[in-house]
Amino acid sequence: MENTFIPYHKALSILSAHKGDFVIEARDLEDCIGSYLAEDLIADRDFPPFDRVTMDGIAISYAAFETGQRDFTIEAIAAAGSPQKTLKDSSNCIEVMTGAIMPLGVDTVIRYEDLNVHDKQASINIDAINHKQNVHFKGLDIPKGAIIVRKGKRLSSAEINIAAAIGKARLNVRRLPSVVIFSTGDELVQVDQVPQLHQIRRSNIYGIQATLKEWGLQAQLKHLADDKAEMLQVISKALEEFDLFIFTGGVSKGKFDYLPDVLEELNIKKHFHKIQQRPGKPFWFGTNSNGKKIFALPGNPVSSFVCTYIYLRYWLQHSLGLEQRPLYVALKNDVEFKPDLIYFLEATLESLPDGSLVANAIKGNGSGDFANLVKTDGFLILPQNKSQFFANEVYPFVSYRSIW
Amino acid sequence: MENTFIPYHKALSILSAHKGDFVIEARDLEDCIGSYLAEDLIADRDFPPFDRVTMDGIAISYAAFETGQRDFTIEAIAAAGSPQKTLKDSSNCIEVMTGAIMPLGVDTVIRYEDLNVHDKQASINIDAINHKQNVHFKGLDIPKGAIIVRKGKRLSSAEINIAAAIGKARLNVRRLPSVVIFSTGDELVQVDQVPQLHQIRRSNIYGIQATLKEWGLQAQLKHLADDKAEMLQVISKALEEFDLFIFTGGVSKGKFDYLPDVLEELNIKKHFHKIQQRPGKPFWFGTNSNGKKIFALPGNPVSSFVCTYIYLRYWLQHSLGLEQRPLYVALKNDVEFKPDLIYFLEATLESLPDGSLVANAIKGNGSGDFANLVKTDGFLILPQNKSQFFANEVYPFVSYRSIW
Numbered sequence: 001m002e003n004t005f006i007p008y009h010k011a012l013s014i015l016s017a018h019k020g021d022f023v024i025e026a027r028d029l030e031d032c033i034g035s036y037l038a039e040d041l042i043a044d045r046d047f048p049p050f051d052r053v054t055m056d057g058i059a060i061s062y063a064a065f066e067t068g069q070r071d072f073t074i075e076a077i078a079a080a081g082s083p084q085k086t087l088k089d090s091s092n093c094i095e096v097m098t099g100a101i102m103p104l105g106v107d108t109v110i111r112y113e114d115l116n117v118h119d120k121q122a123s124i125n126i127d128a129i130n131h132k133q134n135v136h137f138k139g140l141d142i143p144k145g146a147i148i149v150r151k152g153k154r155l156s157s158a159e160i161n162i163a164a165a166i167g168k169a170r171l172n173v174r175r176l177p178s179v180v181i182f183s184t185g186d187e188l189v190q191v192d193q194v195p196q197l198h199q200i201r202r203s204n205i206y207g208i209q210a211t212l213k214e215w216g217l218q219a220q221l222k223h224l225a226d227d228k229a230e231m232l233q234v235i236s237k238a239l240e241e242f243d244l245f246i247f248t249g250g251v252s253k254g255k256f257d258y259l260p261d262v263l264e265e266l267n268i269k270k271h272f273h274k275i276q277q278r279p280g281k282p283f284w285f286g287t288n289s290n291g292k293k294i295f296a297l298p299g300n301p302v303s304s305f306v307c308t309y310i311y312l313r314y315w316l317q318h319s320l321g322l323e324q325r326p327l328y329v330a331l332k333n334d335v336e337f338k339p340d341l342i343y344f345l346e347a348t349l350e351s352l353p354d355g356s357l358v359a360n361a362i363k364g365n366g367s368g369d370f371a372n373l374v375k376t377d378g379f380l381i382l383p384q385n386k387s388q389f390f391a392n393e394v395y396p397f398v399s400y401r402s403i404w
Numbered sequence: 405m406e407n408t409f410i411p412y413h414k415a416l417s418i419l420s421a422h423k424g425d426f427v428i429e430a431r432d433l434e435d436c437i438g439s440y441l442a443e444d445l446i447a448d449r450d451f452p453p454f455d456r457v458t459m460d461g462i463a464i465s466y467a468a469f470e471t472g473q474r475d476f477t478i479e480a481i482a483a484a485g486s487p488q489k490t491l492k493d494s495s496n497c498i499e500v501m502t503g504a505i506m507p508l509g510v511d512t513v514i515r516y517e518d519l520n521v522h523d524k525q526a527s528i529n530i531d532a533i534n535h536k537q538n539v540h541f542k543g544l545d546i547p548k549g550a551i552i553v554r555k556g557k558r559l560s561s562a563e564i565n566i567a568a569a570i571g572k573a574r575l576n577v578r579r580l581p582s583v584v585i586f587s588t589g590d591e592l593v594q595v596d597q598v599p600q601l602h603q604i605r606r607s608n609i610y611g612i613q614a615t616l617k618e619w620g621l622q623a624q625l626k627h628l629a630d631d632k633a634e635m636l637q638v639i640s641k642a643l644e645e646f647d648l649f650i651f652t653g654g655v656s657k658g659k660f661d662y663l664p665d666v667l668e669e670l671n672i673k674k675h676f677h678k679i680q681q682r683p684g685k686p687f688w689f690g691t692n693s694n695g696k697k698i699f700a701l702p703g704n705p706v707s708s709f710v711c712t713y714i715y716l717r718y719w720l721q722h723s724l725g726l727e728q729r730p731l732y733v734a735l736k737n738d739v740e741f742k743p744d745l746i747y748f749l750e751a752t753l754e755s756l757p758d759g760s761l762v763a764n765a766i767k768g769n770g771s772g773d774f775a776n777l778v779k780t781d782g783f784l785i786l787p788q789n790k791s792q793f794f795a796n797e798v799y800p801f802v803s804y805r806s807i808w
Contacts, residue, residue, distance in 0.1 A: 029595065030625075033614035048772060050601055056656055081591025081630070083602050098656050099591055099703065101602050141773045149778050156805040157618065158777035161611030161705060165604070165774060169596040187485025187503055191433065192573040197454055198487050198505050200569070207565030210437035214561065221434075226485070252460050252502050299503065301565060327808040330759035355734035355798040356760045368452060369545045370569060373562035374553050394759040397808075401560040404731040404803050 005274045005281070007384065008342040012314055014271050018287050020244070020319035022174040029163055032155050034216050035173035036320045041149040041159070044166045046139035051102040053078070055134040057115060058093040058122045059106035062131045070124045074117075078103050093122055102135055109134035152321045174320060177243035177293075179212060179219035181205045182235075184250035184259060185299060186226045203370070204248045204304045208297075211308050211400070215316060219246070226250075228258045236266055239292060246312070249299025251282045259296055260284055268294055276384060277342040279303040279367035283311065301370035306344045306379060309400050329359040329380065329397040335389040342384045346376040349403060359397055377401045409678045409685070411788065412746045416718055418675050422691050424648070424723035426578040433567055436559050438620050439577035440724045445553040445563070448570045450543035455506040457482070459538040461519060462497040462526045463510035466535045474528045478521075482507050497526055506539055513538035556725045578724060581647030581697075583616060583623035585609045586639075588654035588663060589703060590630045607774070608652045608708045612701075615712050615804070619720060623650070630654075635666045643670065643696060650716070653703025655686045663700055664688055672698055680788060681746040683707040683771035687715065705774035710748045710783060713804050733763040733784065733801040739793040746788045750780040753807060763801060781805045 006014075024038040053059065060072055072093035078085045080099030087094055087105030094103045102109075111134060114126045142148055148166070149159050155173070163171055183202040189195045191202065202223060209219045222238070224231050224247075238245065250259035251273070260273060268286040275283055280303040284296035295312055297304040317324060329349060337343045347359035359380050364372030378399035382389055389395075410418075428442040457463065464476055476497035482489045484503030491498055491509030498507045506513075515538060518530045546552055552570070553563050559577070567575055587606040593599045595606060606627060613623045626642070628635050628651075642649065654663035655677070664677060672690040679687055684707040688700035699716055701708040721728060733753060741747045751763035763784050768776030782803035786793055793799075 029610060030613065033617050045599075047775060049599070049604065052772065054770060054772065056661075079591075079630075080589055081602060083600075097661075099589065099604075099653075136770060136772050140769050142775045148775055155614075157611045157614035158709070158774070158780075158804060160614040161607050161709070161774055162778055164595045164607035164610035165705075167595060167598070167605060169594075185484055185503065187483075190573075191568045191571060194571070195449075195453070196487075198485060200453065200503075201571060203565050203568035206433060206568035207561045209434065210559075210561035210564040213437050226483070249503075257460075257501075301569075305562070305565070325755070325807050327755045328757050328759050351729070351731045351761070353732050353798060354760075355732050355762070356758075357755070358759070365544050366458060366540060368456060368458065368540045370562070370565055371451060371546045371552055374566055376562075394757060399808050400562060402806055403729050404801075 005276045006272050007276045011272055011275045011283075011285070011311065015285065015311060015315045016318045018271065018293065020177055020293060020315070021291065022176060022319065024172050025175040026170045027173050029160065029169055029171055032163070032171050032173060033157060033160055035155050035171070036216070036322070037149065037151050037153050037155055037159065037171065038174050039172040040147045040151050041163055041166060041168065043142045043144050043146045043148055046144045047142040047165070048136050048138055048140065050084070051138050052136040053096045053098055053100045053102055053109055053134065054136050055109055055111040056098050057096060057109055057111040057134070059096045059103055059109050060093045061087070061090050061106055062108040064091055065108070065124070065129060072122050074120045074122055095122075107132055107135070152323070154322060176217045178241070179217050179244045179246065180222055180238050180242040181208050181219050181246040181248070182222050182224050183248055184224045184226070188223065204299070204301050207301070207305060208246060208248070208308050215313070224250070226258070228262060231258060231262045232265060235262060239266065239288070239290075243292060245292065245294040247294070247296040248304045251284045251296045251298060263294060263296065268292070276340070277344065278339060279344065280306040280310075281341070283307045285311075298367070300367035302346070302364070302367040302373065305373060305400070309379065309398050310344065327357075327397045327399065328394050329357045330394045331380070331389055331391050332358045332360045334391055335361050335382070336387060337382060337389070338387045340384055343382040344379040345382055346372050347378065347380050347397070348375070349377040349397065349399065377403060409680045410676050411680050415676055415679045415687075415689070415715065419689065419715060419719045420722045422675065422697065424581055424697060424719070425695065426580060426723065428576050429579040430574045431577050433564065433573055433575055436567070436575050436577060437561060437564055439559050439575070440620070440726070441553065441555050441557050441559055441563065441575065442578050443576040444551045444555050445567055445570060445572065447546045447548050447550045447552055450548045451546040451569070452540050452542055452544065454488070455542050456540040457500045457502055457504045457506055457513055457538065458540050459513055459515040460502050461500060461513055461515040461538070463500045463507055463513050464497045465491070465494050465510055466512040468495050469512065469528070469533060476526050478524045478526055499526070511536055511539070556727070558726060580621045582645070583621050583648045583650065584626055584642050584646040585612050585623050585650040585652070586626050586628050587652050588628045588630070592627065608703070608705050611705070611709060612650060612652070612712050619717070628654070630662065632662045632666060635662060636669060639666060640670055643692070643694075647696060649696065649698040651698070651700040652708045655688045655700045655702060667698060667700065672696070680744070681748065682743060683748065684710045684714070685745070687711045689715075702771070704771035706750070706768070706771040706777065709777060709804070713783065713802050714748065731761075731801045731803065732798050733761045734798045735784065735793055735795050736762045736764045738795055739765050739786070740791060741786060741793070742791045744788055747786040748783040749786055750776050751782065751784050751801070752779070753781040753801065753803065781807060
C-alpha cells in the first residue's frame with residue numbers, strides 16, 4: 001500500500017504537467033488590481049514626453065549665468081499643461097512650474113528657494129548652479145516602444161499606475177477558472193446551525209474560498225452527503241458547470257470515503273492519491289478529458305489548508321506562468337519529526353533587526369487543530385529523510401498571511 | 405520657509421493624533437476576507453467537541469492489548485457524523501472512521517495500515533502501540549469560551565475558517581471610510597485620450613485607488629481643473645459625501661497650486677504642509693470639525709506613491725488599531741544621499757538561502773520616474789542626519805507588492 005504514496009516533488013511535477021489553460025479577457029483598469037496580465041505594457045510615447053521642469057522657479061540660459069548675470073527679467077510664465085513657450089531675449093528668464101515643458105531658449109531651472117522675486121524681476125541668491133539642473137529630460141525614464149511590464153505578472157498598484165499612464169483604460173488579463181468547493185461528510189452542518197455533539201460545522205470550505213479569493217478566484221460552496229448515488233449525480237451535473245473542483249474530506253481509507261470511486265466512475269483520471277507528507281497525506285488529484293481539474297483534499301482543517309497553499313497555489317502559479325520567488329527562513333527552535341515524510345510545520349514569521357527572518361515553529365495538536373492556524377503565519381517545508389531540525393537551519397517558508 | 409518643514413516622525417505622530425473612527429457593521433462571512441475584525445471570536449464549544457478519532461481503523465480497550473490479545477471481533481462501525489457508540493464486550497473492537505466520536509468502552513485506535521481485517525475479524529500486525537493513540541481529545545485545542553481571535557485583526561483565510569467553525573455566518577467588521585481621489589492640474593487628460601505634447605494622463609489616481617482597494621477601501625476618482633472657484637465648489641460638495649479625501653498635485657509652490665488656499669477657505673485645518681523627506685516633500689494634511697481627513701499628496705508619481713504607502717497606510721493601521729510588525733532588510737549596495745532629509749529609496753527585495761533579506765536599491769531618475777516602481781518591490785526608509793549608507797547595513801522596508 002505504502003508504495004503508492006508519491007513524494008512531494010513528484011506531486012508537484014504531475015501538477016505542472018496538468019496546467020490550466022486560461023483564456024484572455026479585457027477588463028476595466030479599475031477592476032484589474034490583483035489580476036494576471038496577459039499582454040505586454042508598452043510605452044506609447046517617451047516618458048517624460050518632453051523636457052520636463054522638476055521644480056517651481058525660473059528657467060534661464062546657463063550661458064547668461066556663466067557671464068556673471070544674476071538678475072533676470074521675467075518674460076512669461078510656463079505652467080504645467082500649457083504648450084511650449086519660447087524665450088525671446090536670452091538675457092531674460094521664464095517663470096516655470098513643476099510639470100511644465102521647458103521653454104525653447106532656456107536649459108537650466110533655478111528653484112524659488114534660491115531666488116528673490118520682486119515684481120517682474122528674479123535675482124539668483126546662490127553662487128553655484130549646475131548646467132541643465134532641475135530638468136527631467138524627454139525619454140530618460142522610458143523610450144517610446146519599450147516594454148515596461150511583461151505579460152504574466154500579477155498586477156500590483158505600480159503596474160496599474162503605469163497602465164493608466166500609457167492609455168490603457170482596459171487591460172487584457174487571464175480569466176480564472178470557475179471553481180466549486182464541496183464539503184463532504186454526514187457529520188457536517190451549516191455554519192449558522194448549532195451542531196449536536198457528533199456534528200461539526202462546514203468550516204474548511206470557507207477558509208479555502210477566502211484563500212482563492214485572495215488569489216483572484218471566485219468559488220461557489222456546495223455540500224455532498226455520504227451517499228454514493230447522490231454524489232454521482234451532483235458531481236456529474238457540476239462537471240458541466242465548473243472548471244476547477246475542490247473537495248474536502250472523503251479521500252481517506254474510511255468505510256464512507258466513496259469519493260475516489262465516484263470520481264473514477266465519472267471518468268476522471270486519477271494522477272495520484274496520497275503524498276509522502278504530513279499533514280495532508282490523502283490528497284487526491286485528477287483530471288478529465290474536458291480539461292477539468294479535480295483537487296480532493298483531506299477533511300482535516302490543517303490538512304486542507306496545507307494542500308491548498310502548497311499544491312493549489314503551485315498549480316495556479318504554474319498555470320499562469322508566474323515568476324516564483326522563494327522565501328527562506330531560519331528555524332528559531334529545534335524540531336523533531338520522526339516519520340519519513342515531508343513535514344509542513346506551522347510557524348510564526350519574525351523579521352529581526354539584523355535583517356534575518358526567523359520562524360518560530362508551533363506544533364499544535366495535529367491536523368485537526370485549526371486554532372494553531374490563527375496563531376501562525378505559514379508553513380516551513382521540512383524535508384524528508386531527516387528527523388532532527390535545529391535552530392538556525394534555514395528552510396523554505398510558505399506564508400498564508402500578508403504581514404508587511 | 406524651511407523651518408515649517410516637519411520631520412518624518414512628527415508627521416506620523418500628528419497622523420496618529422487624528423485617527424479615523426470607523427463604525428462597526430455586520431458582513432456575510434463569505435465577504436469578510438481582508439476585513440478588519442471588530443469583535444472577539446470566542447469558542448462556542450470545546451474543540452474538538454468530543455474525543456475524536458484521527459485515523460481510520462479499529463478502537464479497542466488498551467487493557468485488552470496489554471494482556472497480549474491481538475485478534476478482535478468487530479462489533480460495530482462508528483462513522484464520522486454518527487452519535488456515540490458503546491463497546492459491549494471489552495475484548496471486541498469497534499471499527500472507527502476519522503472524525504468519529506470515540507465509542508464508550510474503548511481508549512485506543514489502531515490504523516488499518518497496522519491491521520489485517522477479514523470479515524468481522526481484525527488482527528493487529530505490529531508489536532507496540534501507545535495507550536490512547538490516534539485520539540484527539542475533547543477541548544485539547546480550544547476550550548469552550550476561550551478567545552480564539554482578538555478584535556482588531558485583519559482577517560486572513562485562517563480566521564475565516566475559525567469563524568465558520570464557531571458558527572459565525574456574519575461577522576462584525578469595521579466599515580471603512582468612503583474615499584474620493586482627486587487629480588488636479590490642467591495638464592492632465594483622461595486615460596483613454598491621446599495626450600498632446602504638453603499633456604499627460606491622469607495615472608496616479610488609478611495607482612492610489614488600486615492600493616486602497618488592496619487595503620479594503622473603495623475610492624471614487626474625480627478631477628479638478630486649475631480654477632480656484634470651481635475647486636471651491638466641487639470640494640465643498642464632496643465634503644458632504646465622502647469621509648476621506650486624497651488629492652494629487654496642486655500642493656507645491658507653483659503659481660497655479662491653489663489647493664492649500666482652497667482647503668483652508670473651506671475650514672479645513674492644516675496640520676502640516678511639507679515633510680523633511682524625499683520624495684514627497686510637499687505633502688499636506690488637514691482635518692475639519694466633521695472628522696473629514698484630507699491627504700493632499702504631491703503630483704509626481706513616485707511621490708504620491710510614497711506618501712500613500714508611508715502615511716496613508718500608517719494612518720489606516722493606527723485608526724484600526726492593527727498590530728505593527730516591522731520588516732528589516734539589509735542594503736545590498738552602497739548608497740549616497742546628501743540632503744538632510746529622510747529618504748524613501750525604491751528597492752527590490754530578495755530572500756537569500758541563508759535566511760536573510762536584502763534590498764537592491766534602484767535610484768531611478770527622481771520622483772517622476774514611475775517606471776522604476778514596476779522594477780522594485782518597496783521603499784527602504786533611510787534616516788535623516790546621514791548621507792552615506794553602506795552595503796549590509798539594515799533599514800526598515802515598506803513593501804508595495806505581495807511577493808510570497
